[in-house]
Amino acid sequence: MNAVTNCKVEANVASAVRPILEVRDVHKVFGGVRALNGLSLSIAEGEIHCVLGPNGAGKSTFFKMLMGTERPTMGKILYKGRDVTRMPSFGRARLGLSVKFQNMRVFGDLTVFQNLFIPLRRSYRAHQIPERVEALLSQVGLQGNAQRLVRELSHGQQQWLAIAMSMASDPEILLLDEPTAGMSVEESTKTAAIIHELNAQKVTIIVIEHDMAFIRALSARTSVLHYGQLFAQSSFDEIAANPDVRRIYLGTL
Ligand SMILES: Nc1ncnc2c1ncn2[C@@H]1O[C@H](COP(=O)(O)OP(=O)(O)OP(=O)(O)O)[C@@H](O)[C@H]1O
Ligand SMILES: [Mg+2]
Structure with missing residues (x-):
């Protein structure tokens, strides 16, 4: 079963709150590599949203699409309903987007x-x-x-x-790519508290992570990417219990 069937219910819940960001059928090809393959995903204003997926699933590429450091080969990016697909990064930063990429110096x-x-x-x-x-x-x-x-x-x-x-830059949306990489358990726990605190101050936060204990502590709506598409989307507890998600992490799908 493709767990995307779960997404319909969740998508309806999310649409009750205004989406602040929408990715619509986005494809990204690097040379011959399909990093994103028809990704559609919507982020509600004010939420913390976690993004999971095996190595190479397209998570960091998804952030590059949102921030505009790379352009989609096909598809659209909307910010508060406005098409920003062709807008350069500095324009998106001005609108309220900010990112901490993996390995930020x-x-x-x-x-x-x-x-x-x-x-x-x-x-x-x-x-x-x-x-x-x-x-x-x-x-x-x-x-x-x-x-x-x-x-x-x-x-x-x-x-x-x-x-x-x-x-x-006082962003409205903060994108964090693997913020706990290399951290101790104690530091990861504190990072989850920092994220909750920022979110309490009305910042919408999207977090890419592999660390399950950390994601559990965030207790947020979670999307799983696989081969550049949305594979599942649900609460973290449902995602953690989803046998299809477990299987893709173990590499058997
Ligand atoms: N600039 C690039 N040139 C060529 N291929 C790329 C480029 N950026 C990403 N890719 C490829 O696209 C795919 C998705 O990469 P991406 O970095 O988005 O994955 P990821 O989900 O963030 O993985 P990880 O968990 O390892 O960080 C991978 O196969 C990767 O090798
Ligand atoms: Mg990555």
Whole structure:
């Protein structure tokens, strides 16, 4: 059985809330590789939405389509009902989208303050920045660390700083690609709390992850991608109990 049948019910629930983002029948071919193969997915305003799928399923490509760093070969991307398929990344950032890609770099030889100063400079005047830095740091549990050199922070703290940098533009939607990669269990738990806190401040958050304990802690609507398509969409508990999803993770489908 293709678990997409579950999606109809969930899609109806989601459509009760205004979709903030919609991906409609998106295809992306890189050379000969079909990274996305007719992906359709809708994100409701104000939700946390998790995206799962085996390696190579098209998850990061999905984010590149949303952010506009790559264009679809076919299909449409809508932001609050507006077609942004051909809009460049900076235009989408201005509309309220922000992303922390996999392996996002922070500058180890600079202080935490200096790392945040760079993205904040685009939206704020110099005298407003110290206050914004402290506000962002407290959102990610790093208050009081502004003058520390980034290379002296733990891996988890550096990742939270990267999240704070992605929040510098006050986005409406934050895309996080594997935010807990390389983190300890304790750091992952804290990351889930940070995401809940940001979401409580009305930020819609889409999270790509493999870490099941972390996704369980987020307890969010979850989409599973497989071969560049939506394979299943449901609550995390239903997804975790879905034998078809278990099978694709084990590589037997
Ligand atoms: N720029 C590119 N050029 C060629 N192939 C690409 C490119 N980007 C992605 N691909 C291919 O497209 C497919 C989907 O890649 P993508 O990075 O979206 O997967 P993913 O679901 O994020 O995987 P992972 O869990 O490993 O991060 C893969 O087969 C990948 O090798
Ligand atoms: Mg990826």
